[in-house]
Amino acid sequence: xxxxVWEQVTQIAADVLGADRASxxxxxxxxxxxxxxxxxxxxxxxxxxxxxSLQFDPDEMDKMTTLGKxxxxxxAHAGSPSSS
Amino acid sequence: MSQxxxxxDRWIAEGSGWGAAAGLHELLSAxxxxxxxxxxxxxxxxRLRPHLSLIPYKVAILRSFTVEPVIPILRVAGFRNxxxxxxxxxxxxxxxQEILDEASVLYGFDPQAVxxxxxxxxxxxxxxxxxxxxxxxxxxxxxxxxxxxxxxxVQVFRRYTKAHLIVHELExxxxxxxGVFDGxxxxxxxxxxxxxxxxxxMLARETRGVYTLDYQGLVSRRGSDNWNDERKWRSVRLPIAxxxxxxxxxxxxxxxxxxxxxxxxxAVLDLDNTLWGGVVGEDGPTGIRLxxxxxxxxxxxxxxxxxxLTRRGILLAVAxxxxxxxxxxxxxxxxxxxxxPHHFAALRINWNDKAASLREIAAELNVGVDxxxxxxxxxxxxxxxxxELPEVMVxxxxxxxxxxxxxxxxxxxxERLALSEEDRHRTEYYTAxxxxxxxxxxxxxxxxxxxxxxxxxEIAAVNPQTxxxxxxxTQKTNQFNLTTRRYSEQQVTAMADDPACQxxxxxxxxxxxxxxxxxxxxxxxxxxACTIDTFLLSCRVIGRGVEAAFLxxxxxxxxxxxxxxxxxxxxxxxxxxxxxxFYSSHGFEQVREEPQGSLWVLDLETKAAAWPDWIERGTQxxxxx
Numbered sequence: 001x002x003x004x005v006w007e008q009v010t011q012i013a014a015d016v017l018g019a020d021r022a023s024x025x026x027x028x029x030x031x032x033x034x035x036x037x038x039x040x041x042x043x044x045x046x047x048x049x050x051x052x053s054l055q056f057d058p059d060e061m062d063k064m065t066t067l068g069k070x071x072x073x074x075x076a077h078a079g080s081p082s083s084s
Numbered sequence: 085m086s087q088x089x090x091x092x093d094r095w096i097a098e099g100s101g102w103g104a105a106a107g108l109h110e111l112l113s114a115x116x117x118x119x120x121x122x123x124x125x126x127x128x129x130x131r132l133r134p135h136l137s138l139i140p141y142k143v144a145i146l147r148s149f150t151v152e153p154v155i156p157i158l159r160v161a162g163f164r165n166x167x168x169x170x171x172x173x174x175x176x177x178x179x180x181q182e183i184l185d186e187a188s189v190l191y192g193f194d195p196q197a198v199x200x201x202x203x204x205x206x207x208x209x210x211x212x213x214x215x216x217x218x219x220x221x222x223x224x225x226x227x228x229x230x231x232x233x234x235x236x237x238v239q240v241f242r243r244y245t246k247a248h249l250i251v252h253e254l255e256x257x258x259x260x261x262x263g264v265f266d267g268x269x270x271x272x273x274x275x276x277x278x279x280x281x282x283x284x285x286m287l288a289r290e291t292r293g294v295y296t297l298d299y300q301g302l303v304s305r306r307g308s309d310n311w312n313d314e315r316k317w318r319s320v321r322l323p324i325a326x327x328x329x330x331x332x333x334x335x336x337x338x339x340x341x342x343x344x345x346x347x348x349x350x351a352v353l354d355l356d357n358t359l360w361g362g363v364v365g366e367d368g369p370t371g372i373r374l375x376x377x378x379x380x381x382x383x384x385x386x387x388x389x390x391x392x393l394t395r396r397g398i399l400l401a402v403a404x405x406x407x408x409x410x411x412x413x414x415x416x417x418x419x420x421x422x423x424x425p426h427h428f429a430a431l432r433i434n435w436n437d438k439a440a441s442l443r444e445i446a447a448e449l450n451v452g453v454d455x456x457x458x459x460x461x462x463x464x465x466x467x468x469x470x471x472e473l474p475e476v477m478v479x480x481x482x483x484x485x486x487x488x489x490x491x492x493x494x495x496x497x498x499e500r501l502a503l504s505e506e507d508r509h510r511t512e513y514y515t516a517x518x519x520x521x522x523x524x525x526x527x528x529x530x531x532x533x534x535x536x537x538x539x540x541x542e543i544a545a546v547n548p549q550t551x552x553x554x555x556x557x558t559q560k561t562n563q564f565n566l567t568t569r570r571y572s573e574q575q576v577t578a579m580a581d582d583p584a585c586q587x588x589x590x591x592x593x594x595x596x597x598x599x600x601x602x603x604x605x606x607x608x609x610x611x612x613a614c615t616i617d618t619f620l621l622s623c624r625v626i627g628r629g630v631e632a633a634f635l636x637x638x639x640x641x642x643x644x645x646x647x648x649x650x651x652x653x654x655x656x657x658x659x660x661x662x663x664x665x666f667y668s669s670h671g672f673e674q675v676r677e678e679p680q681g682s683l684w685v686l687d688l689e690t691k692a693a694a695w696p697d698w699i700e701r702g703t704q705x706x707x708x709x
Contacts, residue, residue, distance in 0.1 A: 011086060011120075012120040015120035015121065015123050015124040016119060016120050016123045017123075018123065018127055021086075039152050039153075042150075042152070042153055042320060042322075043119045043123065043152075043153050043156070044119075044120075045326075046119045046153050046326040046329065047118050047119035047120035047123075047326070049325075049326040049327075050118045050119065050120075050326040050327045051118060051120065053327075055313065055315065055316075055325070055326075057315065058315060058318070058319035058320075061319070
């Protein structure tokens with residue numbers, strides 16, 4: 001994955017999860033990254049909400065299980081006029 | 085910013101603690117404390133610990149909502165402000181059990197402070213979301229029940245621990261259930277919740293070491309439409325929107341900072357574009373922006389905030405690169421100035437390096453450099469001071485002068501949770517000190533000077549009126565302090581209640597002012613010895629014989645109680661060099677030397693500690709044991 005949203009998502013995920021940014025790809029998720037537990041998932045969601053000035057629905061938060069899916073959800077928010 | 089992150093990691097790898105700390109400061113200033121930045125910074129601060137001068141502090145949080153995402157933010161804010169916080173979070177909604185059970189995880193953790201972060205939804209759900217269904221009598225009953233619960237918790241808490249307790253006041257819903265009719269014909273929802281908060285504050289006032297946190301005020305400052313996130317509350321029990329989590333952490337820090345003792349005693353101020361707009365050397369006294377209207381009002385609001393600080397016992401000083409004549413003309417005569425020469429305990433208006441001026445100010449005021457906060461609009465000066473004097477609390481003034489006052493008002497370094505009469509008048513003491521210095525330089529001998537001061541010392545056992553000040557002195561006194569033992573009010577009370585223990589305070593007046601309560605001594609009897617547990621004096625009275633008078637009193641009292649020896653430890657710290665020679669110069673002999681300090685003894689049967697004859701004994705001195 002590429003693009004400005006992807007760049008920002010990986011930077012934030014690297015910060016929150018204490019991961020090396022170069023090791024992250026669109027399939028990275030709780031199953032691949034040990035530190036990605038439920039508390040860190042919430043931290044990640046909150047960090048993304050702050051950064052992109054939006055609020056996720058609880059349904060969305062459950063679906064955002066890989067960095068690829070997270071990026072898609074954020075891109076969808078950015079594309080809809082009702083977001084943020 | 086990813087370059088700065090990489091640079092910070094390189095500094096850490098190279099062992100450059102200061103570089104990494106400065107880099108983290110820059111990163112946090114630029115990005116704020118989001119959950120991502122906080123996570124990054126926390127991992128780095130953890131590694132930097134050995135390079136930083138930090139006060140460890142243990143906090144437990146009892147809560148009715150999700151606070152986990154706030155903890156890394158709180159800890160990073162703590163690290164940035166010189167605190168190494170260990171935080172324990174209680175399980176959901178078991179705060180009552182935790183408080184009421186002496187064997188709970190809470191008390192096992194032995195925290196220094198506990199935050200009771202309980203919200204209206206949990207503790208008074210009827211008042212939050214069912215108010216429309218309640219009769220007036222029902223509502224009253226709920227208020228009584230809630231207040232009684234808090235009272236029970238606080239009383240039990242006080243019995244089981246000496247920790248400080250910070251109680252969240254209750255928030256009210258953004259919209260009362262009855263709309264604009266609320267409170268129009270009978271006390272409404274808002275009044276019921278306000279009544280609980282009022283009673284909580286009363287409970288805090290009458291219970292030592294208990295404080296309330298104005299949660300509604302915090303939410304209002306940020307705007308409740310922005311603050312609350314109902315979706316997050318319903319899904320993950322987090323009622324606060326992501327961008328405001330640092331707001332809650334910051335509010336907690338406004339309590340933890342003064343409780344831990346890492347606070348500013350002096351605010352050192354720049355002048356041009358800080359206390360007024362423009363540069364007096366270029367714009368002239370009539371050209372600067374300062375007054376009650378736009379644009380000078382921003383600076384006047386800032387001055388008012390600073391004036392308020394002086395009433396909390398914080399001294400003001402100036403470190404400015406200016407021609408002294410230009411600057412003093414403004415300070416003495418400008419109509420818009422709220423601050424006048426007598427408000428400043430020290431002035432350094434010259435062309436010297438600011439770090440040098442800060443060192444001089446600390447020396448003149450007899451405080452450590454780490455008691456100074458530095459406020460300057462110029463980021464280059466701030467960066468230089470951070471580099472030269474990393475222990476100074478450098479405060480980042482925002483670019484917009486209209487935000488200066490708020491910056492001061494929300495800054496944890498200037499918060500106090502106990503204020504004594506001494507604090508309220510501290511600036512006046514320093515003005516009097518300047519007069520004393522003038523007297524000393526005009527006196528022909530040291531003894532003439534000491535006599536002409538006309539000092540009166542009153543020594544008394546600690547009592548409810550002096551308790552707060554006594555505890556505060558043990559917390560804050562660093563220089564003339566022989567053992568540097570810190571005591572809370574609860575601990576002082578426990579010692580005062582112990583028959584083998586004497587807790588004494590000394591008050592000193594002179595011809596210029598009443599210096600207030602300036603010293604504390606704690607002695608403990610065992611066998612035929614009386615041991616000095618604590619002996620400290622505020623620096624403003626050192627070198628005038630007050631320390632000898634206080635010691636003479638202790639020796640006299642110990643002898644009256646039949647003791648043969650007066651003994652005491654000197655425990656050296658980085659800061660208490662002024663007390664090092666005290667025992668040796670007052671007839672004590674060293675009997676032990678340990679890594680942590682030395683033990684000194686005065687043989688009461690063969691030696692006396694003389695009361696200096698130039699100090700009068702005040703009326704409250706107790707001569708009987």
